[in-house]
Amino acid sequence: MKELRLMKGNEAIAEGAIRAGCDAYFGYPITPQSEVMEYLMAEQPEKRTGMIVLQAESEVASINMVYGAAGTGKRVMTSSSSPGISLMQEGISYCAGAELPCLIVNVVRGGPGLGTIQPSQADYFQSTKGGGHGDYRLIVLAPASVQEMFDFVFTGFDLAFKYRNPALILSDGLIGQMMEKVHLAEQRPRLTEFDPSWTITGKTPDREHNIITSLDLDAARQEKHNQKLQAKYQKITENEVRYEELMTEDAEYLFVAYGSSARICQKAMQLAREQGIKVGLLRPITLWPFPVKPIAHLAPKMKGILSVEQSAGQMVEDVRLAVACATPVEHYGRMGGMVPSPEEVLNVLVNKFISK
């Protein structure tokens, strides 16, 4: 039987990092994700697996340490919360350009600016549309439970290495701070075999230099590099969409929500069904690639779709693109660290679609 523990979401990220065989973590504290590094420091993973944990002098330093270490082919990661992730954007763009596999965790808080420390989902655009410069994509996973915080560290690293691309876990203060039970997977060995085709591990006489850079001043070559990236993103879009459907079989209305909002919508769905309103839930697990086809498939069967996020309405744009006017789509969100209640969400559904 797997080991069972009561953990905070942030602690699950940290324990997940150790057990997923992460080689190094670089970070800088910020609420509401400081428990990630606190847990790692207390756990002393250098003694358990040899994993290095380093508090950098800033978020900018953290992501550039990730860039350097990822170039050696090691499993490396960082974590932060919204303002800290904004600081990292240049480095994240460089990682994407240089095709470096790495894991970034964003435990989102209310913004803009320093904002607040309460939960928010207003970093959706930044995460899925490229928060830094240039044409690039991150593989974005959205956990909705503490168990998924743990599991997605494994998934994130696996996808990052499969495609040589940064992966991002987009969580929020609610999932980061809450405790639930977690089934802990067994310890996985740290990555010790390097892919010699691209990693910087010291040149041997039998091969050419491996060069890791995002710079190429030759525009024609840079365009070719961009085309290669786009082809990779296409492949990810085709192969890596993940989502969950709940009670959609007989549903007349649909919630689309991810992360903590999906949990709230699940309760709203139960309350609705107690009143005889047939509601289902589609929960995107990968925010990029976005589950376009599953939503497009369900849309014509629905009388209305309510996209619920703790933002002014970001994911709703992707929902509308997927629905392509097949049925009305509305958005409901709270901002600045406010979390909607299930009753509130149900009222909005009723007011927008049923009793108007």
Place this chain on the structure above:
Amino acid sequence: MTEEIIIAGFGGQGVLSMGKILAYSGIMQDQEVSWFPSYGPEMRGGTANVTVILSDERISSPVLQKYDTAILLNQQSLDKFEQSVKPGGVLIYDTNGLTRFPERTDIQVYRVDAADAATKTESSKTFNMIVLGAFLKIKPIVRLENVRKGLEKSIPPRYSHLIEANEKAIGVGQEIVVRER
């Protein structure tokens, strides 16, 4: 079975750790649990609250507007959450420091003078366990042997000698809780 609980009081009263022990006790009997605290500025000297859910099924929202049970341990918490108890639900409160008392008549109201009782025991820090005892008397949703296991899991090893005092406090809470309506 699903039990949705809010526990609220002053920071330092042991509100969060009481919730944690309850959550761990649920895990010990194979239930699903969730524990969501108020965090951040409120923790520093103001009010603290935690939503704890125990269920036989997958838990949906960890944040709620209505609760089966509200355990309210200071005036601000009583003022804020009395209206959030579901009709027919349970409100447990401590009279210590209150100037306004529970008013609703469509819920069950229980009083536990835990702060007073705690000063009479060896350790005033067992206050929260007295309150937990009161709750478990009214709603025995977790078995006492699982609470013991929960205590063992959530109390750091250097304080394990206090487990017995905590268990005794649960017993005190079970004895002194009184139903008011």
